Amino acid sequence: MRTDSKSDISHAQLFLRRHERMRSRVMRLAFLAAAVCLWHFLASAGVWNELLFPPPREVLQSLISGFSDGTLPAAIFASMWRLCIGYGISLAIGVPLGLLIGRIRLLDDTVGSLAVGLQSLPSICWLPMALLWFGLTEAAMQFVIIMGSLMAVTLAVRDGVRATPTFYLRAAPILGAVGWRFYRYVLLPASFPSVVTGAKLGWTFAWRSLMAAELLYVTTGIGSTLMMGRELHDMALVVASMLIIITIGLITDRFIFKLGEEFVHKRWGVG
Amino acid sequence: MANVELKNVSKVFLGQSGVVHGLTGVNLAIPAGEFLCVVGPSGCGKTTLLNVIAGFELPDQGDVLVDGARIGGPSSDRFVIFQEPALFPWLNVRQNIVFGLRMAGVDQRIQDEKAEALLKMVHLTRFASSFINELSGGMKQRVALARALAMDPAVLLMDEPFAALDAQTRDMLHEELEAVWQQTNKTIIFVTHNVREAVRLGSRVILMSGRGGSILKEYPIDLPRNRYLEDVQVVTIASKIRDELRQEAVRANEAGGTDAH
Ligand SMILES: Nc1ncnc2c1ncn2[C@@H]1O[C@H](COP(=O)(O)OP(=O)(O)O)[C@@H](O)[C@H]1O
Ligand SMILES: [Mg+2]
Numbered sequence: 001m002r003t004d005s006k007s008d009i010s011h012a013q014l015f016l017r018r019h020e021r022m023r024s025r026v027m028r029l030a031f032l033a034a035a036v037c038l039w040h041f042l043a044s045a046g047v048w049n050e051l052l053f054p055p056p057r058e059v060l061q062s063l064i065s066g067f068s069d070g071t072l073p074a075a076i077f078a079s080m081w082r083l084c085i086g087y088g089i090s091l092a093i094g095v096p097l098g099l100l101i102g103r104i105r106l107l108d109d110t111v112g113s114l115a116v117g118l119q120s121l122p123s124i125c126w127l128p129m130a131l132l133w134f135g136l137t138e139a140a141m142q143f144v145i146i147m148g149s150l151m152a153v154t155l156a157v158r159d160g161v162r163a164t165p166t167f168y169l170r171a172a173p174i175l176g177a178v179g180w181r182f183y184r185y186v187l188l189p190a191s192f193p194s195v196v197t198g199a200k201l202g203w204t205f206a207w208r209s210l211m212a213a214e215l216l217y218v219t220t221g222i223g224s225t226l227m228m229g230r231e232l233h234d235m236a237l238v239v240a241s242m243l244i245i246i247t248i249g250l251i252t253d254r255f256i257f258k259l260g261e262e263f264v265h266k267r268w269g270v271g
Numbered sequence: 272m273a274n275v276e277l278k279n280v281s282k283v284f285l286g287q288s289g290v291v292h293g294l295t296g297v298n299l300a301i302p303a304g305e306f307l308c309v310v311g312p313s314g315c316g317k318t319t320l321l322n323v324i325a326g327f328e329l330p331d332q333g334d335v336l337v338d339g340a341r342i343g344g345p346s347s348d349r350f351v352i353f354q355e356p357a358l359f360p361w362l363n364v365r366q367n368i369v370f371g372l373r374m375a376g377v378d379q380r381i382q383d384e385k386a387e388a389l390l391k392m393v394h395l396t397r398f399a400s401s402f403i404n405e406l407s408g409g410m411k412q413r414v415a416l417a418r419a420l421a422m423d424p425a426v427l428l429m430d431e432p433f434a435a436l437d438a439q440t441r442d443m444l445h446e447e448l449e450a451v452w453q454q455t456n457k458t459i460i461f462v463t464h465n466v467r468e469a470v471r472l473g474s475r476v477i478l479m480s481g482r483g484g485s486i487l488k489e490y491p492i493d494l495p496r497n498r499y500l501e502d503v504q505v506v507t508i509a510s511k512i513r514d515e516l517r518q519e520a521v522r523a524n525e526a527g528g529t530d531a532h
Contacts (some may be wrong), residue, residue: 027426167357170327173345176423185374189361200383269404 039185059243062236071225076244078220081211082138086145088204094150094202095195099155099187103166112158115151123209127216136208141213148209153202160194161187194266196260203252211245222248273348273458275301275324276517280333282319282484289386291317292483294330296404299486300476302322302427304456308473310466317462321428324349324460337426347371350424354359354431356411359401359423364414365390365399371422388419413447413482420451429461442500445472449497460509466516467509478515481523488515493495 034055042048043055066072101112126147127140134140164187172178172186186196214223222244229237282293285291293316300309307319308332320330323336326345329510335342337349341488348504358367366373369382390396393413405409414431449472452459463469469476473492490512494504 036318086452158314165357167355170325170351171344171357172349173351174325174350175371175418176347177370181374185370186359189359192361267402269403 002104011081022137047096051233052235054239058236061238062234063243064239066225072240072244074223075220075225079214080139080208080248081223082221083206083210086142086210087149089142090146090149090202090206091199093146094156094198095188096183098154098198099161099183100160101154102158102191103183103187108158112155117153118147119151119155123205124216125196125213127213130213136217139204141210141219144213145206145209149206151201152205156194156198156201157191158195160191163194163251164190177263192254195256196264199260200253200257203257204245204249207249207252227267274303274457275299275460276336276339277320277324278334278336280323280330282316282323282328282330282332290491292316294323294484297333297484301458301460303458304480306452306459306472306474307374307461308469309460309462309474309479310464310469310516311479312481312516312523313464314478315481315523317464318430319484320479321351321460321462324426325349325428327351335436335520338515339353345346347422348418348424349426349428350422350495352412352419352427352429352432354434356403356415358411358414358418360403363400363402364395364406365415367403368417369464370418385421392420392451393417396413407440409436409444412436412444413515416444416451424457426458426460432461433465434464434523438524441468445524448472453496466513467500467505469513470494470505470509470512471502472496476512478512478519483518487519 040056043050043053063072078114097111101107101115123144126144130140130143134143146240168186168190172182177186210221211223211226214221218224222241225243228240229235229241278295280297281295284291284293290503298318304341309320311317319328323330325344326335326349327340335380342349360495362370371378372382372385384403386399387396388397391417395413395417398406398410403414406414415432420485436444440451445468448459451457461469466476470490471494475489475491477489478487490508492508493509494502498505
């Protein structure tokens with residue numbers, strides 16, 4: 001239903017909604033500030049060794065020096081690049097695979113149940129195999145990311161396909177959407193809401209797998225920076241790296257996947 | 272224009288509580304250009320009848336013939352308008368209407384021309400770029416009708432398409448559908464549980480039995496067009512059919528035939 005922009009009621013509603021959003025934003029910022037203050041006081045109270053519990057100031061300094069000497073941007077870039085390639089491959093395989101598995105019983109009984117089984121394996125368990133197969137190469141890291149996220153993407157898309165209303169499936173052949181056209185022009189868009197869900201889930205898994213892999217592997221990357229902090233007993237660097245990891249997670253969730261979900265909500269009226 | 276013939280068609284389902292007879296020995300000849308309405312108690316097999324004619328379900332027994340040839344699966348020549356409009360929410364109104372033409376690889380210019388003509392016909396020109404989610408129920412069914420007409424099917428199968436609409440919108444759609452039928456002379460098979468709607472639209476009404484999906488009675492409707500739901504003759508014939516329908520529902524219940532939902 002389109003609301004009449006001239007009506008006072010919709011104006012008032014809009015105002016209230018904006019007001020509410022503003023208030024929750026302020027609350028969030030205030031809470032964050034309070035947490036940082038608490039952190040500061042706990043650290044300066046001297047209960048714990050400063051080497052093990054650095055104050056916010058030192059973490060900030062660590063961030064600033066890391067960014068100004070270029071090591072942090074390089075690490076972030078290396079991790080994101082790795083992630084995008086591995087995740088991209090996961091999507092490129094997982095979405096079509098999920099569409100097919102959702103439609104073809106034989107594939108579901110075979111490949112589908114294999115995916116369900118592998119899903120229960122924490123992705124880092126792939127690292128030993130990856131190292132033996134690929135050695136200390138980028139390919140080993142990509143392998144871990146892909147194995148960590150591929151099943152989640154595939155299974156989410158499969159579930160979406162299975163939940164596709166029968167009337168779409170019946171409308172397709174009478175509209176001439178058969179063969180590959182059915183998959184491309186009906187099934188893929190019809191299950192787009194679950195593709196978004198799967199993509200989001202896959203991203204989370206890919207990100208976690210990458211961090212786990214980088215912690216155990218000597219390379220450039222934000223996970224390795226975190227581990228380097230440990231080896232150098234540089235607690236400020238450890239916390240700084242963790243903050244960066246959190247921030248990247250939040251940004252992708254808030255901006256990239258929010259856009260997809262809003263699109264789905266607008267067109268499909270769900271989600 | 273095409274005639275449809277069902278010869279001794281039966282269809283059973285295996286439900287939770289045993290075998291359910293969807294259709295039992297249905298014989299039905301629908302001459303080209305007829306507007307056939309199908310009424311019957313809920314669960315009597317009306318949707319199954321349409322699904323079998325559409326080719327969505329294979330009959331267990333018997334044949335469905337179109338112009339004398341046995342059908343093989345769904346085809347755009349027997350187009351179905353579902354109760355839920357089954358439009359694609361990822362496409363706008365215009366794109367939904369020409370979707371079938373696009374699949375058939377029809378020239379873009381011809382697609383545009385057809386879209387304009389159909390949008391005008393169903394009074395949706397102003398909403399050509401709207402998305403399905405922004406339309407009312409009546410507008411959705413008009414898009415579904417336009418999408419069906421774009422395929423120019425010989426047979427139009429409609430399964431309670433107006434059941435969820437308010438009275439005014441339904442009246443308008445009755446007029447539009449009747450006009451389409453008069454202009455194009457398509458064969459229309461229209462399923463409804465509303466007897467008056469059946470009499471208002473149909474050139475023949477068939478009443479299905481609530482016990483095992485067979486045809487109980489048929490009523491030729493020889494009233495002049497265009498009719499109205501409130502016409503005395505429409506109401507009179509409808510009440511006669513409704514009495515029969517009510518008795519049938521009671522008989523079906525006593526026989527423990529179908530559930531009553
Ligand atoms: N796929 C199915 N599986 C099991 N039973 C079905 C199936 N489709 C229809 N039926 C049963 O067949 C009977 C006829 O159904 P239907 O044709 O949908 O009736 P109507 O459209 O007249 O309400 C009902 O008793 C219904 O429960
Ligand atoms: Mg039905």
